[in-house]
Amino acid sequence: MPLELYLDLHSQPCRSVFIFAKKTNIPFDFKFVNLATGQQYGEDFGKISVVRKVPVMRDGDFILTESVAILKYLAEKFGTSDSDHWYPADLQKRARVNEYLSWQHAAMRAHGSKVFWFRAIVPIITGSDVPKEKMDSAMEDLILSLKVFEEKFLDDRPFIIGEKISLADLVAIVEIMQPVGTGLDLFENRPTLGAWRDRVKMELGEALFDEAHKTIMDVASLPQTFENNGMLEFLKPKIQKMFN
Amino acid sequence: MALEMYLDLFSQPCRSVYIFAKKNNISFDFMKVSLLEGEQYGEEFGKINMIRKAPAIRDGDFCLAESIAIMKYLAEKYQTSDHWYPADLQKRARVNEYLSWQHMGIRMHGSKMFWLRLLIPKIMGVEVPKDKMDGALEDLEGSLKLIEEKFIGDKPFIAGEQISLADLVAIVEIMQPIGSGLDVFEGRLKLSAWRDRVQAEIGKELFDEAHQGILASQEMVKNMDSSKLQIFKPKILRLFL
Numbered sequence: 001m002p003l004e005l006y007l008d009l010h011s012q013p014c015r016s017v018f019i020f021a022k023k024t025n026i027p028f029d030f031k032f033v034n035l036a037t038g039q040q041y042g043e044d045f046g047k048i049s050v051v052r053k054v055p056v057m058r059d060g061d062f063i064l065t066e067s068v069a070i071l072k073y074l075a076e077k078f079g080t081s082d083s084d085h086w087y088p089a090d091l092q093k094r095a096r097v098n099e100y101l102s103w104q105h106a107a108m109r110a111h112g113s114k115v116f117w118f119r120a121i122v123p124i125i126t127g128s129d130v131p132k133e134k135m136d137s138a139m140e141d142l143i144l145s146l147k148v149f150e151e152k153f154l155d156d157r158p159f160i161i162g163e164k165i166s167l168a169d170l171v172a173i174v175e176i177m178q179p180v181g182t183g184l185d186l187f188e189n190r191p192t193l194g195a196w197r198d199r200v201k202m203e204l205g206e207a208l209f210d211e212a213h214k215t216i217m218d219v220a221s222l223p224q225t226f227e228n229n230g231m232l233e234f235l236k237p238k239i240q241k242m243f244n
Numbered sequence: 245m246a247l248e249m250y251l252d253l254f255s256q257p258c259r260s261v262y263i264f265a266k267k268n269n270i271s272f273d274f275m276k277v278s279l280l281e282g283e284q285y286g287e288e289f290g291k292i293n294m295i296r297k298a299p300a301i302r303d304g305d306f307c308l309a310e311s312i313a314i315m316k317y318l319a320e321k322y323q324t325s326d327h328w329y330p331a332d333l334q335k336r337a338r339v340n341e342y343l344s345w346q347h348m349g350i351r352m353h354g355s356k357m358f359w360l361r362l363l364i365p366k367i368m369g370v371e372v373p374k375d376k377m378d379g380a381l382e383d384l385e386g387s388l389k390l391i392e393e394k395f396i397g398d399k400p401f402i403a404g405e406q407i408s409l410a411d412l413v414a415i416v417e418i419m420q421p422i423g424s425g426l427d428v429f430e431g432r433l434k435l436s437a438w439r440d441r442v443q444a445e446i447g448k449e450l451f452d453e454a455h456q457g458i459l460a461s462q463e464m465v466k467n468m469d470s471s472k473l474q475i476f477k478p479k480i481l482r483l484f485l
Contacts, residue, residue, distance in 0.1 A: 003349065050346070050390070050394050051394060052389065062337075064338075064341060065341055065345070066340070066344035066345050067344075068340065068344040069340035069341040069343075070337075071343050072336075072337070072340055073333065073337045073340070075338075076333055076336075077333060090323060091317065091320055092306055093319075094306075094316075094320075095306075095313050095314075095316070095317040096313075097307050097315040098310065098313035098317070099309055099315050101307060101344075102310035102311075102312045102313050102343075102347070103295065103309070103314075103349035105344070105348055106347050106352065108346065136484055141482075148294075148295060151294065152294050152295060153295045170341075200249055233275050240381060
């Protein structure tokens, strides 16, 4: 039985898992979990994962959540000496990958997601723009994360760990692309970031990169999907919580 | 040159790193970074970790931040017992799964509770509005439920029969709201039983030593000079209020 990956490419961690599996030629069944229709809250998906999030991997009878865990599992299970750079065996290089993968949860991921929600989703649900001070604050946090990324994690290296791309760059790029999908050009006036993005895109292959990001670059279609599936009422309390 | 670990035991990730190193007899120089006094913003510490957070380590000329990265580095370098970070693919994946989920899953909620109950009233001079407190409590309770049902389940420890980094990282985070006077173990039999097992594995003495500071928080915060804590006001306004 081939590997199953439960994915929705609106989700950043789904994109990193999708890209990695494709890039490293790991065969898998793409099981679409339609987040915009709330499929993750359905009974069927509940049997796959009680956490009700994506991505999820099923390898035989082994079910695993959390993209960072999935990526490491796949890198280990299907890795070869040529593909070592994704998650290097070298102690210090691996530590640098782990350092980024740890930091990014509450930093790049949290801030990029928030800006995405504030720009693309909240206005649809509430019918009005996010209050200026909250939007400014969210942007400020994102800008700070990008600054830390450029100064500490990239510094003057081509990729996070040095000469080669790793899981860290992959996880970074998909998170940065989330707010970019709302029309925010984060690469403008950030030459270091832009140059890194170009290198990452080249390593992954432009076709694969674009394929993975097609969905998020088309967020304008979300409002209609939400409306068609009763998601507006469902998401309202969730939004309220965000502002608490 | 000895391994240097920059720690403040008020911080959960500092406690996990501290306990891990001590339990595994890894010798290190304890370099105190007093977070409530803002030492993480000083020039010296900036050279160790420009993200200005603890824990951080310096091993020769190699500096590393992020407790999870640090513990995995130490586990590998000092070849600690396999159960801490098992070589078995699936067991390791279970540990990684918890370590990934916990950042936003429990760490955020437990930390927030500590700020809302203790630090914010002290610094801002007001109690946190009820709806914010209730919301935060709801999130924490949801997390604890998930830890009991999914991560522990009917196993003695998160990865199975033996303690691992996952349990260590879990326990230090769960202890944080306890420091603010919230008994999260009350009424949670499964969680309490797991806590007892974890404490027994770590060793009561080491566990208590690591948690001495945080468990004395209520008293300590009460006696603190709130003017010294005003540097945290902007952070509080942005994050919590």
